[in-house]
Amino acid sequence: MTKERGNAVVGQSGGPTAVINQSLVGVVEGLRQGLAASGSVARILGMRHGVNGLVKGDLIDLSAVPQDTLERVADTPSAALGSSRDKPDPEYCGKILRACEEKNILWFFYIGGNDSSDTCRIVSEMAKQAGYPLRCLHVPKTVDNDLPGSDHTPGYPSAARFVATAFRADALDGRSLPGIKINVVMGRNAGFLTAAAALARERDDDGPHLIYVPELPFDPARFVQDVERVYARLGRCQVALSEGIVDAQGTSIGATLIRSGQTDSHGNAQLSGSGALGDALAELLKAELGTRASKAPRVRADTFGYLQRCWPDASPVDRSEARAAGRVAARLAAEGVEEASVALIRTSDAPYACDLRRIDLSEVAAKTRHLPEEFRQGTTDVSRAFLEYARPLVGDLPRAAWL
């Protein structure tokens, strides 16, 4: 049943990251050294804008791209092939399968997050049912760090590096001109990226002073009290707030504030690309604290937005691991696995070391991992365990000096 020789296709999906091109290059390199070198893979094809390009026949041939071009692409943030928000249903997956058959594609590599691993899983099952020998390999990627089965996910360390750097710089700005500052951080369901703000701290009274993650219900009245307490003590207060915060009923605070209620193609409310959440909470603080304090505090909100996932200063660990994840997927394909994702398993904290292994697609697909309880401290901080977890991922940050 197994065809001797066929093509491989690779695509990128979902929100881009600073290192998703490392994984793309890792897959291409891994194939060149493995299945392409042995003659099993004839051509390495790239999907333009994910499975959307595959079903439309919008493919490019990556077989002969020179290594120095690959290296420069690997160091470029965002998806060099283009990405897609399409979430294939069974009908769509049927089209994917037919496109693979038509192009004699026997290996399907998809770099992405929760939804992309689910696409791999569905396509793999449909191929089996149809008796078509398609191997489906998922390469993990998400700034949200919310894939189960891994210590962390490629893309997260670089986004966390941006967030920690931004909080450190913004805290210096907040010492210069004190006030209350809310910074809204990406992360629809998981608080890992918001938690990374805590890496900004160098001194005891450094921000962020309050951290709000989606794993705990957000209560506006308690939020006002929290801020008032810090502001009374320090004369300033820096807040890290996830765009994904929800109330006690699990309703998104941000989604209800964004007037148009635009949803993406997965039916998720648009949270990023709007400052509405931060602005509304700043207004709340102005209204509540403006009347209580002797002098109305200066209140500002910034929403870090898309720069979190595309800033061209990737974490060294992330660059290396994202590349390795692509190569491991290609190696698993060479070993003959029918379907797999790649898990990152930390093997040592000091010095930091991480192993990349096969994991079943079903263990990753369409599941969400949350910031675990041992990484939280109280309702507004992260634990020492989280700091020790995140520090080696993010790498050294620019240090501040004081007079």
Added chain:
Amino acid sequence: MTKERGNAVVGQSGGPTAVINQSLVGVVEGLRQGLAASGSVARILGMRHGVNGLVKGDLIDLSAVPQDTLERVADTPSAALGSSRDKPDPEYCGKILRACEEKNILWFFYIGGNDSSDTCRIVSEMAKQAGYPLRCLHVPKTVDNDLPGSDHTPGYPSAARFVATAFRADALDGRSLPGIKINVVMGRNAGFLTAAAALARERDDDGPHLIYVPELPFDPARFVQDVERVYARLGRCQVALSEGIVDAQGTSIGATLIRSGQTDSHGNAQLSGSGALGDALAELLKAELGTRASKAPRVRADTFGYLQRCWPDASPVDRSEARAAGRVAARLAAEGVEEASVALIRTSDAPYACDLRRIDLSEVAAKTRHLPEEFRQGTTDVSRAFLEYARPLVGDLPRAAWL
């Protein structure tokens, strides 16, 4: 009338920048090598939070701070002494003068923008009237680049570097997941910082595709047409928009959108620290284009916020010039000038060279420079002359690679 020996005081004012500490260190170094070495300056004092600290007696002695600490402070963004938004009126300036007399301060250095130079001017005039031999030296600083008499202002090149880097990275994100993206840039009255977004372009169809500066009236209907035209051609559109855009009557578009209408202590409406302007224009585009296009385009807005002025990746030229500006102010003091600001005069384009010279405070104080007509092209772009002007200031940017 001239006292033989007295103290010098230095302060930082207004919005911090990535290099305002370079200027602080430049003043301290310049004094140590000049007036302090010769014995004229006894102690070098720093004002905590600008003139606010001076009148309250909140000063620190910088005379003995070790050079390696100074070097690390110089490389730290934001105002190490703390900054202030106080805009002294004559009564306040009277307090400043009395504080100088009480502390035997004969040299007053103030690092800041338009308002700070005006404070220097008023204090200098009051000192003359009172017969007190106070020398007032202004060291220029503003990310807005809106001080007259100079080619550019320290602080601008680093903020422009952040903006250009952000637009380049965001444009890659926008190629990955195409749509319409509005990025709101700082700059209340002058479009220099927004114009710097154009440095992001590497290829002909790279963003920003539309640039809106405060120097030209903003017409929402024409804005919708502009975006529609670009989007129809490229399937994506990246917009650089100044927070300071005004309508044909000169009314701030952003200020009218920010519900609370909070004003700073200068009576200016708060523009930064809110996403309201970008969000409102995104809503406008969704409403207008959603009905016209066959498929509603993806529209997002990010407001870059305070990261523009504190990001720890200063431009090399800016670092060096901000330091030099502080040293030149100290040298002018040693030469006996009674009052002065420092102007940056470009002497060569290729290779870039810039000379720092004395300029009368009255030529700088409380005046605003705008993006000149020769730096604009049409109503939505900058000219080649602007690109040639800005490129050496910003330095090399991370380069992108494509497949």
